[in-house]
Amino acid sequence: FMSVEEEAAQLFQDLEDVPSFISRVHICGSYSTDPKAIRGIVAELKEMLRDTSTAAEVLQSAAAITQSFQGYKIFSQCKTIITKKTEKVLVSGSCEPIAIPVTQNEHNVNELVDIYIDIKEKERQMGGKFEFQHRDHNGTRDVGFSLGFTHYNLHGALETLNGQFFCGMKEISLDTTYNKPFFGHPIFSGLTIQGNAFEENREEQSSFKQRTTKLNGMLETHNGHSLGYEAAFRDVKLKKGVDSQIVLDGGLSLKSSIIHKWKLDGRDDAILPLEGSAITITNELAGLGGDTHFFKQQVDVQHHVPLTESGITANFFSKAGTLFPLWNKKTSVCDRFFLGGPLPLRGFKSNTVGPIHNYDRIGGEVFYSQGAHITFPLPVIDPEILQLHVFTNWGSNVRWESNFARTAAKLINSTRIASGLGFVWRSPIGRLEFNFTKPMRQQENDSTKAWDFSISASF
Known part of the structure; x- marks a missing residue:
């Protein structure tokens, strides 16, 4: 049969x-x-x-x-x-x-x-949605509760208007997003306009709170490119008694920038991928007005290879970024990279890997992180719900030195390495991991943790 x-x-x-x-x-x-x-x-x-x-x-x-x-x-x-x-x-x-x-x-x-x-x-107006949610903002992961509404088909052209209030352990934010698809346009496929106001607490690692209000608009193309503009007012509130270089970044700043993003996702699944690749490249040029001037690049690559028909899979990821100050301006803590945490660098606490001054994490201008995983299905349990994985990841985060060679040497010499194993669950709110991690190489002032519990939207 x-x-x-x-x-x-x-x-x-x-x-x-x-x-x-x-x-x-x-x-x-x-x-x-x-x-x-x-x-x-x-x-x-x-x-x-x-x-x-x-x-x-x-x-x-x-x-x-x-x-x-x-x-x-x-x-x-x-x-x-x-x-x-x-x-x-x-x-x-x-x-x-x-x-x-x-x-x-x-x-x-x-x-x-x-x-x-x-x-x-669907009903055109859907309001009062209250749910438990996770957030990932500039490397800071947070969990909390959100209250939001959605208005579908605003003018009958498949537009969507979303509004959401989020209250977490580290962040409070208010977001509004408007999306309008284009039909028949030879280049552009849609427009997204987003307004965002949030307060983020980084007093534990960096002795400051950041309040940001920003507005951006992005035009999306048919081949994965996005081009847009962003304006952001940032207010860095310093913790009382702070005596680190963070004081140089305190107060108000205005960022006015052009952003280009290219994204290609060929994975079979975003949360528990078994095969396929994904790449995201983001470029941002700030200095079109305002007092913030930089060129920022970030690359995120993934590749997933099935090893056996039973579902054993090899997963690889690589992230890297650079932040170049322009016109003799210094970079701000609002724009620098912060490394550490569940996905970028397991085994190290969030935002704790990188330059430090008087016990405050001040952020880096060049970073990289890479990792390799082997994912196994569990007996009896549906592999699309729960899996076991073993992994190793490594990375570093530094400020620019006097030349590129010195920066590269410092980046390599300060590399942290950690390995471990854990469970990955496709939960109703995203990818949930529970890991045991052992740092294999670390720096003197690093903050590590053996047990790691995290939530993210995807791998």
Whole structure:
């Protein structure tokens, strides 16, 4: 007897020999969404739909349309029906289906099919969502509670407006985000505008609190690039009696910068990846007004390789960043790198690896961190929920020296190394790790910890 998977594979193979062409795509259930937006979603797949020539490809095209609609998070369900062109489908509801032609009638009518996508829109306003949440802001990880609202389909063009208040152990913040997709534009795919106000407590490591109010807008392209502008007012409140170099960064500052980001994610899963790669490159140029001048670069790379069919996987990551002061200006503690913590460098407390002056962590201008993991599935337990991993990670964080060679030598010579093992759980709020870690190489003033409990949005 064949298994269900084998029968499905055999059926799909049989369908590859059946000629089929898509005549029309019908979208049903769109009450609030502008028909132009609906047509725009399908238009992005028009080339693939026109090239469809077999029944198997029709199934793949229908799945692609469904995934595209689900990706906007505006729709709570998407059901698919495929029929011959000559057959009619009774559609429930009072909304008239939106019919989108794909191919002309040059094919045999018996080979033409129609695809019906029955969508259900979410309520336009969803408020009062109260939940436990984790945050990762400039390397500072925090947990707390959030209260937020979401307004879907603001003007019927698949826009989303989010507002959220977060109260954690180290941070209090208020965020507002507006996202608008573009349809049919040759370069840009959407616009995101975000306003953010937060207070972050770093008195334990660095003797200051930071209050920030910022506004940024980012234009996203179809190939993973984003380009935008950010303005931020920062107020560094010093702890009473501080006598370290942190005093040089106290007070108000204004950052006005252009940001470019390129992101490519080919992982099969963001939380417990088994295979694939991901890369994010961020460039920021500050100095278009304001009193803050720098050029900042950061690279984040991951690669995941399955080792056995049973689910044993090798995971590798590498992060690096540089912060160059411009026009003889000094860098600020608001912009420097802080290293240490669960994902960047396990075995060391958050934001404690790097330059120190009079017991205060003042941040670095050049950093790197790398790691290698072997992940194992556990007997009986679903590997998509809980896994065991062993790991080693290493990294360093320094200020610029008089030349590049001295900086590189200091970066290498001050490398910290830690190894350990632990459990990784796909929890309802993200990737949760519980690790035992042993620092193998450390500096005199490092803050280490053997047991590590952390929450993050992804690997």
